[in-house]
Amino acid sequence: MGDRRTAFAARREAMGYTQETFAAELMVESCTVSRWERGEVAPQPFRRPRIAKALGVTLHELGTLLEQAPASARYAATVAVVPPDLAEADDMNRRDLLRLFSATGAMLALPSAAGDATRAAAAASGGALDAAAAEEFVKHLWRVYGLASNKSQVLPLVRTQLDVLTDALRQSQAPAIRQRLCQLAADLFQLAGEIYFDGDRYTDAAHCYTLAADASKEAGAPDLWACALTRHAFIAVYERKFADAAPLLELAASLASRGDADLSTRHWVAAVQAETFAGLGDLDACQRALDTAAEVQHLTGQVHNGGWLRFDGSRLAEERGTCYVTLGRLDLAEAALADALTGPLTTRRKAGVLTDLAMIGVHRADPDQVITYAEAVLATARQTGSGVVARKLRGLQPHLAPLLADQNIQRLDAEIADLVSGHAA
Structure with a gap:
């Protein structure tokens, strides 16, 4: 058993890699990375240029990181080449x-400047x-x-x-x-x-x-194009700039109509349009868009690719709830959000549902409901460090003002402020 390559592992961590993601970057098994770091084997010479590039070091610096040196020397190497944080x-x-x-x-x-001969050569070369x-x-x-x-x-x-x-x-x-x-x-x-x-x-x-x-x-690629525009529009929706999102989504809907009818692209665009219409205060348009989004449930086969398109209708209940909260229709919102909580939710999606339920508590001037749901979201934000969850709490915070006479709401407000400031730092 060799000495552990502490400096090599520290550099890998400082560049934001886990052993698994570093292995994927280098196209090796994660156990290979583990063996390198334990000092059992050394990377083969042909792999070293790619390793050095991934770690942002020269080949000479990589050699220093891989040296089986005493702990003091390894520590010195870490200080010399690893970023401070x-x-x-x-x-x-x-x-x-x-x-x-x-x-x-x-x-x-x-x-593309390729002529016929170059094109043929490119195809023949694999x-x-x-x-x-x-x-x-x-x-x-x-x-x-x-x-x-x-x-x-x-x-x-x-x-x-x-x-x-x-x-x-x-x-x-x-x-x-x-x-x-x-x-x-x-x-x-x-x-x-x-x-x-x-x-x-x-x-x-x-x-x-x-x-x-x-x-x-x-x-x-119209479906791919429509999804890119929808993601761009969603930033404006997230920042509550609904009028900015609307024309992008209109273009995305037009592109999606030219795309693959078996994919859920147009339904996802409609779901984001529903949230936009809710922000603009248009209940009828919002409801029509939600109905269009719900038509995804009539599609068969693989309706998304799990990458740039992931909409399958499983989020419709929470999306309806978000729209109805924005529109102030608390009766409709609470029913939709309760339905969403009964289904399988990721941590971040659950945080979104709980934030909306806390917002309903704000509208009802019910400090206990606000505290119950918002504290659960705070715990998630601290655990995951997610900017999306922190942003949801930041959106909730200004609405707490009418309830600040309650000491528990004051404490919640201070904790959200601390979280948001720490996230911004």
Whole structure:
């Protein structure tokens, strides 16, 4: 048994990787990463350039991290090359991604310059097979994203894959291959946007969704394009800028009508439109949109892909509840939200339902109901560190003002303020 490679493991953690996500980045088994870190084996030379790139170090610095040195020397190596905290590593990932966004966006804006001979050569060289492998890896990234407790851990993987796609887009490609690469870029931009949205970085998320829409348009993929626009519009909905969301969603609905009728794209667009109409105070339009969204239950087969499209109607009860709370129809809202709580909910979705129930307590001037539900959401926010959950509490906080004579509401207000300020820091 060799000495543990403490510095190597610390660098991996500082870059936001778990052993599992680091293994996925390098296309090895997680047990291989574990064996490297335990000092049982050393990475093969052919793997080291990719490892160094993932860790953001030179090959020489990687060699230092892998040295089987005494603890004091390993500690010195850690101090020398590991960022002082995860926030610095996260900011490094963000800067790299923004640089890649600019580069990839520029590649998407350039028409393919491949002549017939170059196109034939690209097809013969297995470019389609490379695109297929990349597509499978992007699907894997969505699965990793869904399982990760800290969504920002997936950013290094997205960054690396965008690097690969940008390099491919720089080269002359057959039209069909270029179209597939644009689809993959749109897929990755939507995933990056989801990560930034979860981290409360709405400007970065909006930039991602804009690039996703551009790439989808270039790929001629209306469903993918509609989903990118819907995600972009949802930022405005989340910030209660409903008038800004409406035209984006109208365009998304038009695109979805040209897409695959077996997919749930148009129904998801309608669900977000319902929330927008609720914010605009239009009950009739909201109800019509909710009815359109509910038609997803009549579709058969695989109605979504689990990545950029995940709408299957399972959230309709909570979405109805949110709309009715916004419209002030508390009787309808409470029934819908109670129905939502009986179904399987993720932690974040449950937090959203509980926040809406707390809001009903505010409307009813019922401090006990507010405290019961809001404290459960606070516990979730502290446990997960989710920007989405923190944002829901931030939206609830201003409505507590009429109830601040109650000491428990004062305490709740202070705890939400502490959480929100800590999240912003």
